[in-house]
Amino acid sequence: MNMNHPASIQYPFPNDDGESERLGVQGAFFAPLSGGFLDLAGIGGSMRVLDIGCGTGEVTRLVADRLDENGMVVGIDQDTGRLQQAREITRTTPAKCRVTFEHCDLTKVASLGEFDAVVGRMLLLYIDDPVATLSSLQLVLKPNGILAIQEPDHSNYLVTMPESPLFATWRDRLMQTCQACNLRLNSGLHLRSWMERAGYEVTLVHLSERQDCGPDSTVYEVLARAVLGLRSKMLDNKVIGSADEAPADLANQLRKDAVQHQRTVFSSKLIGVVGRRS
Ligand SMILES: C[S@@+](CC[C@H](N)C(=O)[O-])C[C@H]1O[C@@H](n2cnc3c(N)ncnc32)[C@H](O)[C@@H]1O
DSSP states (O other): OOTTSOSOOOOOSOSSHHHHHHHHHHHHHHHHHHHHHHHHHTOOBTOEEEEETOTTTHHHHHHHTTBOTTOEEEEEESOHHHHHHHHHHHHHSOOSSEEEEEEOOGGGGGGGOOEEEEEEESOGGGOSOHHHHHHHGGGGEEEEEEEEEEEEEGGGTTEEESOOHHHHHHHHHHHHHHHHTTOOTTHHHHHHHHHHHTTEEEEEEEEEOOEEOSTTOSHHHHHHHHHHHTHHHHHHTTSSSSGGGSOTTHHHHHHHHHHHTTOEEEOOEEEEEEEEEO
């Protein structure tokens, strides 16, 4: 048991269509940051790649875009609904390489064969023992294989310039809820050290972030969907008193507030680390 983090973590978002939609909106928002990271990590050509905790396949498709007809990518997740959604989206946007999705827990990856690279995004914040998890991935990596993971640093999450009471209220409520769910909110800040402790040679650390403004940004939707996805956890943990406090039109409220006061909105930073299996 990790003494700094004793309680077991459960994925806090519901296993429903709303969560699949949230991952789609978030995936499109972070796609430029993750695509750039995959390029720096050297993902491409005819590699065999495993995407762990793939959700609706947002990162899986970014990998597929970079592979040729001899490459292949396998996305795995514990949730069948999100995998079904991943298969459907991928069918309508075919790639050059083979793309498959498997229902598989992270602890069972050894049966999937050997890969040139393992990638993952926004997963370790929901995992009980990240070092053991990263270490076990050596079982599926070829010698010299690449591990390329991106995790968030939520230090500036929902910060705005000039600062907004509305955004600040939701930042505090989200942070309280995530803490009550024992999430590793700043997993990105630990990632390099976790990878080294898991036995990888770290070859690259990459920081990326977005700063958004104006009416057309999708940042308001990304933030509001996170709030709405965690609404029942907020109620369970008495962070809000009733569901009405997290209104369905929160994205529009955030947009209006930001546009009216010409605010810049900072979302989470993504910290990407690339390691090599020795
Ligand atoms: C925040 S989502 C990120 C999805 C995707 N990587 C992305 O960036 O869009 C985290 C995903 O990890 C999956 N997950 C969490 N724990 C897992 C485990 N032990 N085994 C497999 N998947 C897991 C969840 O079901 C969820 O779909």
